[in-house]
Amino acid sequence: LAPWIPVVGLEIHAQISSNSKLFSGSQVQFAAPPNSLVSFFDASLPGTLPVLNRRCVEAAVMTGLALNCSINKKSLFDRKHYFYADLPAGYQITQQRVPIAVNGSLSYSLCIDNKMSQMVTKTVRIKQIQLEQDSGKSLHDDTRCQTLVDLNRAGVGLMEVVMEPDMCCGEEAAAAVRELQLILQTLGSSQAVMAEGQLRVDANVSVHHPGEPYGVRTEVKNINSIRFLAKAVDYEIQRQIEELENGGTILNETRAFDSKLGCTVPMRDKEGKQDYRFMPEPNLPPLILYDAKSLPANMNHQQVINIDWIHERLPDLPSVKREKLVEQYGILPEHSFTLL
Template sequence: MSWEVVIGLEVHVQINTATKAFCGCSTAFGSEPNSQTCPVCLGMPGQLPVLNSEAVDKTILTGLAINAHINLESRFDRKNYFYPDLPKGYQISQFAIPLVEGGYLDIPAKDGGEKRIGITRIHMEEDAGKSMHEGLDGVSHIDLNRSGVPLMEIVSEPDMRSADEAVAYLKQLHQLIVFLGVSGANMEMGQFRCDANVSVHRPGTPFGTRAELKNLNSFRFIKQAIEYEVNRQIELIEDGGKVVQETRLFDSTTGESRSMRGKEEAHDYRYFPDPDLPPLRVSQQDVDAIRAGMPELPGQLRQRFETEYGLSSYDADVLTQTRELACWYESLVAAHPADPKRCANWMANELLGRLKEAGCEIEQSPVSAARLAGLLDRIADNTISGKIAKDVLDAMMASDASADAIIESKGLKQVSDSGEIDAIILAVMEENPDQVTGYRGGKDRLFGFFVGQVMKASRGKANPALVNERLLELLKG
């Protein structure tokens, strides 16, 4: 009998504000430990928090992007627990009334369609500090720079049925967050972290007991951790054991998880309204203004690129991974409007490949959209072939010269004079009489041989289309 997997995800996203959620300390990454703290985020007695309004606006923006309901009145609560990197002894969060409720994301389904993943809520909260366990002396160090950094916790419904679906959902969510500009979502910096709740059950029976996998910070490890946990639970049940509700930590070096603690329930945290923060009230006018300023979302862009520019779904997906990529592509099309597909091919396959090798993002490209358009113009008017254009692009990556200047200085102009090409073809035929006889005797595959020889003799400068045309004529005899 088969097993069904049930997965729900809780994603913590750092909101990219310059200052913390309830004080004016910097949120900059990589500063000296404990250098970005104040009495508020250190939990000193008598210090009052002041809410960061930018964090509120970006949480609302995220809620609107997932088609959620925005609560015009929400509330901050104290989540009480003790841990060395939580100086106040509680975390300011939203429990009873979150800012955002409901919503969904659509992910690709196996059948080629889409599957809708429900989102329960998005609530605001502050981050804890960071505990560092270093050395062999057993001493732990606490860095409170991160304490008080604003977070969104995005809680999904248990709608995913495989590790692949979980990763697909996370990738869609990650792309959306980056597109909206609400977070850099850098997983290595801890700006996008995931907890996965996993259970298994027989189809037609109630959901099983779930275990929580904590603080997963890469798509690859998330997939590994979920698959390990699914297999662990199935083996445990089939051997006569029972899954216990607990929190587990995944070790990426061993590919296994270990028990961390029993899973807490809401009552274990003794939530109560934060007496230092009044209810959060936003007006419908504020929400409408945020909605009006919402950028075009990835799904909308993909669809528009396919219909407006005639791109394949694959190219449209590649070119809408980030807002910067999409804007760069549209700048390229504006400069070379005659052929949007050629723009997509050269940007996705040639330019992005070279940038990846150099470890650069599109914003750091040494070749601007206008300069690449100049190269595409020379392909379009047959000044150079596509093959030579790749060499020109390499030269453009290494200098500030235009395509025209490089073509001129290197003598790369394509030969499109039929008389010159005929002379090259006749010389090749004279040098290869046996192949000419074979082709005329029915060995059609030799045609490719002649194309290669002519292109070689012309040092790649001959117009390929004209070469094919003249070869067909001259090889007839």
């Protein structure tokens, strides 16, 4: 039998490093007392309106430029409807139709032997980066049979980075996320601390034979460490291959990684395809960005976001710093990865 080809794509939610939320003035702070950082808009009281946070837009543009994306000078906001206790509005504001950045790429390196003596560099395409709100948190209290809702996180700004299915194993997925994490931290656009939920990864995994179309994919949700990401992806690839070789079928389902058992477990069926009933967000105008060419002469620079201005102020990325270490100090390339 022909060998199986695994296909792995990632969706990464990075919390934007900002003092206030995406559409309200509430503070952002990890581990604050429950429901202490909630504005009327975050609790979606009727009549409250969103006001876009400039810092979040600048962070998304900066990240898009660092990942070689085209920045859309006009992007749109949409409502994505679903019903959950920690989403008081019944919808999330996101960018489904025209996101802020598209068509980028991320180069990452991994060692092909255990001694770290041979590095290989690969590239994953970035489909898009979109701005969206985070939801609140549900805390399940089993002793009292209650679910408690904390809205401190509701409305916090996220960047969703969608990577194309260009990876084929857990190690590649882990290396790509590690490099992205370093880039976000270098830019200051996200602190990307996985332990605090500032970087959450969903992995889409499928397997197929050469020359055949992609197989049915499963999604492993909310992976919160790079080590667990590698384990979850490799386990899921192996599980699907064994299932298919034993004559079974793969279900299009959402799974979670159980770190204690070291395996993935089903969460809920992606029944058919969940209908999110996307619609344009009526309370937000299109987000218009400018560059040096398109900036009107009489425009107040404080009121607009200039892509070129952000581009000029990008810091050296980790890949550039590593090259400098190799060129200036004669360090071996694989050692530069240990340092950075």
